[in-house]
Amino acid sequence: MTRLELTLAAAPVGALDLAPLVPAALAGMKLDRVRRLRLRHGTRSSALGDIFAVNGEPGEVLALRGLTSGCLRVGAGLGAGTLEISGNPGDELGREMSGGAILVRGNAGDGVGLGMHGGLIRVQGSVGDRVGGMLPGATRGMNEGTILVTGDAGERVGERMRRGLIAICGDSGAYTGDRMLAGTIIVLGACGPHAGAGMRRGTLLLAERPAQMPATFNPCGTFALTIMPLLAQHVADVDRRLARRIADFNRAERWCGDMAHGGKGEILLAATAAGGR
Amino acid sequence: MKINGVSIDNTFAEAFPMKATRLVVTAYNETWAEHAARAMTGFATSVIACGCEAGIERRLKSNETPDGRPGIAVLLFTMSKKELGKQIQNRVGQCVLTSPTSACFAGLDEGEPIALGKNLRYFGDGHQISKKFGDKRYWRVPVMDGEFVCEEMTRMVKAIGGGNFLILAHDQAAALAAAERAVGAMQTVPGVIMPFPGGVVRSGSKVGSKYKTLPASTNHLFCPTLKGAVDSELSADVGAVLEIVIDGLDTASIDEATRVGIRAACRGRNHGVLRISAGNYGGSLGPYHFKLRDILK
Numbered sequence: 001m002t003r004l005e006l007t008l009a010a011a012p013v014g015a016l017d018l019a020p021l022v023p024a025a026l027a028g029m030k031l032d033r034v035r036r037l038r039l040r041h042g043t044r045s046s047a048l049g050d051i052f053a054v055n056g057e058p059g060e061v062l063a064l065r066g067l068t069s070g071c072l073r074v075g076a077g078l079g080a081g082t083l084e085i086s087g088n089p090g091d092e093l094g095r096e097m098s099g100g101a102i103l104v105r106g107n108a109g110d111g112v113g114l115g116m117h118g119g120l121i122r123v124q125g126s127v128g129d130r131v132g133g134m135l136p137g138a139t140r141g142m143n144e145g146t147i148l149v150t151g152d153a154g155e156r157v158g159e160r161m162r163r164g165l166i167a168i169c170g171d172s173g174a175y176t177g178d179r180m181l182a183g184t185i186i187v188l189g190a191c192g193p194h195a196g197a198g199m200r201r202g203t204l205l206l207a208e209r210p211a212q213m214p215a216t217f218n219p220c221g222t223f224a225l226t227i228m229p230l231l232a233q234h235v236a237d238v239d240r241r242l243a244r245r246i247a248d249f250n251r252a253e254r255w256c257g258d259m260a261h262g263g264k265g266e267i268l269l270a271a272t273a274a275g276g277r
Numbered sequence: 278m279k280i281n282g283v284s285i286d287n288t289f290a291e292a293f294p295m296k297a298t299r300l301v302v303t304a305y306n307e308t309w310a311e312h313a314a315r316a317m318t319g320f321a322t323s324v325i326a327c328g329c330e331a332g333i334e335r336r337l338k339s340n341e342t343p344d345g346r347p348g349i350a351v352l353l354f355t356m357s358k359k360e361l362g363k364q365i366q367n368r369v370g371q372c373v374l375t376s377p378t379s380a381c382f383a384g385l386d387e388g389e390p391i392a393l394g395k396n397l398r399y400f401g402d403g404h405q406i407s408k409k410f411g412d413k414r415y416w417r418v419p420v421m422d423g424e425f426v427c428e429e430m431t432r433m434v435k436a437i438g439g440g441n442f443l444i445l446a447h448d449q450a451a452a453l454a455a456a457e458r459a460v461g462a463m464q465t466v467p468g469v470i471m472p473f474p475g476g477v478v479r480s481g482s483k484v485g486s487k488y489k490t491l492p493a494s495t496n497h498l499f500c501p502t503l504k505g506a507v508d509s510e511l512s513a514d515v516g517a518v519l520e521i522v523i524d525g526l527d528t529a530s531i532d533e534a535t536r537v538g539i540r541a542a543c544r545g546r547n548h549g550v551l552r553i554s555a556g557n558y559g560g561s562l563g564p565y566h567f568k569l570r571d572i573l574k
Contacts, residue, residue, distance in 0.1 A: 163409060184408070203408070226380050226426040227408055227417055229345040234410035247345070264406065 002059025004034070006052040008066040008087070014042020015090070016051070018064070019073040023081030023100070026058040034058060041070075064089075069109055075102040078119060091128070094121045096135070097145070110154065116164070117143040120238060126151030129173065132166045133159035140181060142166070148239055155192065158185045161202065167235065167242055177204045180265060184231065188245060199258045199265035205231075207249070207270050217257030217267055224251050225268070246270075278570050283543040284552045285569050290441045290535070291557035292565035295330075295354045296361045297436035297526060298391065299384030301337065302373055303348035311336075313376035314349035317368045321353070322473045325482075325493055329364040330354040330438060330524050332470030343382045344426070350384050352470045354438050354524045361433055362391055370397050374418070374425050383413075383431035394418075394427030437565050440469075440523035440531040443481065443499065443554040444542050445515045451549025452517040453477075455542040459521055462541035468530035469523050481520040481556055496556065515551055528565060535572050 004026060017040045026034060035049030048054070056063075060081045067074065067087035074089040078097040085093075085102065091109040094102045098118040110128035113121050115135040131153050132142035141160040148167045155173035158166050161183045171189035179198035188207045196204050196214055213219075228249055236243035249270035256263050278285040302317065304310035314333050321331035334350040342348035353368070355361040373381045374397060383393060398405040398416040406417040407429075414429040444459070446452035460476035463469065471477070486494035497503050498510040499518045511518070521538055525531035539553050555569055 165410070182407070184410075201406070223423050225417075226344050226346075226424060227415065230343060230408070230410060230415060230426070233343060233345075237411070264404075266406075 001061060002057045003061040003063060004054070004056040004058045005063040005065065006048070006054055008051065008064075008068065008071070009053050010051060011068050011070055012041040012046060012051055014044070014070070016041040016071050017073055018067075018071050018089075019076035019095075021062060021064065022075060022078045022083070023058070023060055023062045024079060026062065029058050031057075067106070072109075075121075078102060088125070093123075093127075094119070094147075097121070107151065112149075113142055113145065113147045113166075115141065115143070116145045116147070118145045120146045120148070122148045122150075122238070124150050126170065127153050129154035129156055130159055131157045131168075132161050132164065142183065146238055148242065152189065153187075157187075158183065158202075161185070165234070167239070169242065177202065177265075179261075180204070186231075186235075186242075186246070188242075196258055196265060196267050198261055200261050201264045203265070204267045205246075205249075205252070205270055206267060207245075209269050213255060213267070214257065216260045217255040218259060218263070220254040220256055222251055222253045222271065225254075228252065228270075278573065280540065280543040280553075280573065281545075281548070283548075283550045285539070285573060286552060286554040287570055288555050289557055289560070289569065290439070290555040290567040291560060291563040292437045292439040292441075292531070292567060293563045294565075295324075295356060295436045295438040295524065296358055296433050297352060297354045297524070298361060298365065298388075298431045298433050299334065299526075300351045300353065300365070300369070300393070300431060301342055301348050301382040301384045302351060303337075303342045303344050303346040303380045303382070304376065305346065305378035307336065307347040309376060309378050310347050310349045313373045313379045314351050316372035316376065318351055318353075318472075319372070321364075321368075322478070324354070324356055324438070328355065328360060329368075330470070330472040331364075331368070332472045332476075332524075334470055335464070335467065343428075344380055346380070352468075352524065352526070354436055354470075354472075358389070358391065358433060365391065365393060365431065366396055369393065369427070370400070374400065374420070374427070377422050380426040382428045385432040385434060388432030388434040390430045391433040393429060393431040395429050397427055398429075400425075434526060436524065436526050437528060437531055438524040439563060440525060440535060440565075440567050441520055441556050442535060442539055442569065443552075443556060444519050444521070444550060445499075445511065445552040445554060446517055446519075447514060447549040447551065448516040452519045455548060455550045456519045456521060458544060459538040459542040463521070463523070463534045463538040466530060466534040466537060468526040469534040470525075471521055471534075472524060473522055476521060478520045478522055479518075481518070484558055484562070499554075510554070512551070520556065528567075531565075531567060532572050535567055535569070539569070539573060 076095040107125035134141040152170035167186040174192035232246040252268040318331040337348040401418040481496040482493040
């Protein structure tokens, strides 16, 4: 498998737009041409070779090293191939991506997977607000795909999410699943206030009971739901450890809501065999 | 050709193209998975009057099923896609959905998509919930013991129905014992079912009848009580004949089932089995010919 490695040598002045850097766009290019590519930063543009040290050969894997929070829209529109990122990329990582995989060793900014409709984003760190949310002006958020965050997430995880899976292994902020249309959000840590506010359909699976359950959700009882092992099996394709955690949730306390918006969504408070939560 | 003293006729089983699917029925334990699967595959011996031919392919351990519970793999065979869709809907709707703790999943990954829970979901009366994981959509239908989970679509593949062989024995007891040995061995072969009761049929049929309304009638040439009345296929020492019909997902599966079935039928001492033959219509009706001697080489 061919691999191209770009290491950030000198962070330019202003936000650096890295949307053009996806494997398919660089495939087949000679390194000289790659170095001559123009990248916008702030109101100006510079040659890629002035910003990154370039090694390897363009192909299915593109590695971006040493990214900083000024690097925006990393992997935007990715349709195939793999982006391996080290550092702390900025906002809108994987915006509108439709396939392939983005693997981040570090933290990411706001808007991870905005308007995403396919593929996998895996962040081995924490992320900002509006993970899997909607693009400015859009009415729907993430429409397909999987986002895994091993750390914490900010506010409004899965805002107006339509389909797909978001798993936050740490804590999530306020308004998790805000106005969610469908899909699945898993939070293994603490979940902030107003979870599932305005939720129409979809599932919010929480390993920890929120300090206060939303007033517009009603309790339905505790059940062994057949859908849980199916979810665990699906997650196992991308993260076996997380899958085992979900598989341990052999019972769940079901709350239906948001009753002010049809009540077809649900918050599942996961319980383990030992009865603990 | 002889196997353990049993003569193998130089003939072939004539089989037909069918449409098939595999479904996986799971439940809280093996007992309830079996209840659901047996109900679902009941009255499914022949397409002549049952609409489909169905049977249990094999038991599945917890680690072999999508939801990690004990399950049973079931095969359904019909003559058309339309009929398969109808049979799936009726049988899963009336026999699996109704069975406590059950769930139902597609058992094939390849083939043409065909509805499984797609229409059954409406039993939820608007309270049903869709969950899509990857490229698979599941329906969660609220029922009185919790939720019935059913995959939205299964897969339909081209298959073969009507593979068979006949066990000709001294008497009923010998024929039945040989048939039981054969079916027991054949149940270990993946991709096949023996749709008749216990896997065995005693009323082998021929096409047509002297009565115009009947599409099939008794295979009189193999009826021992008619040996003196018709140009019988049976010698004087044959007192009973039993048939094993095999439906399979492909020719290789039917070949294998035929091979292990016949060998098991001929096994042992004083088995009372005299001949093994097969049912066909002269080769003009069905495109698949399973030649006994070739299979047993």
